[in-house]
Amino acid sequence: MNTEITKSEAGQRYAIAYEAHHTTMDLHEALALYRTIATEHPNSKEARDAHQQIQNIEKLLIPRQAQLDRQTELVGFYFAQTKSLSERLLSN
Numbered sequence: 342m343n344t345e346i347t348k349s350e351a352g353q354r355y356a357i358a359y360e361a362h363h364t365t366m367d368l369h370e371a372l373a374l375y376r377t378i379a380t381e382h383p384n385s386k387e388a389r390d391a392h393q394q395i396q397n398i399e400k401l402l403i404p405r406q407a408q409l410d411r412q413t414e415l416v417g418f419y420f421a422q423t424k425s426l427s428e429r430l431l432s433n
Contacts, residue, residue, distance in 0.1 A: 351382035355390060368398055 358374035361367045375391035375398075382388050399408065424432070 351378055351385040351387040354378050354382075355387040358391065358394070362394060362398070368402070372398055 354374060355378055358371050358378060361374060362371035372395060375395050378385075378391040379388045379395070403411075
């Protein structure tokens with residue numbers, strides 16, 4: 342039953358976020374709401390949908406080259422913080 346309550350809550354929050362996104366066009370508010378859904382209900386359908394909506398907002402607002410630059414920077418940061426592939430394979 343708790344799962345049903347959580348799903349219902351996630352669904353309600355998603356509806357509010359979607360309205361902010363598509364009806365009032367408050368992208369800042371929609372982004373914050375989508376992020377909350379994804380964080381508080383990570384295994385829900387609404388979280389998956391929220392991730393997609395976040396990507397849609399990103400594509401709308403951020404130029405493609407800036408997205409690629411940011412992704413490259415993020416991957417570089419990840420590699421700097423983790424063991425190399427060979428180190429990970431040898432440690433297993």
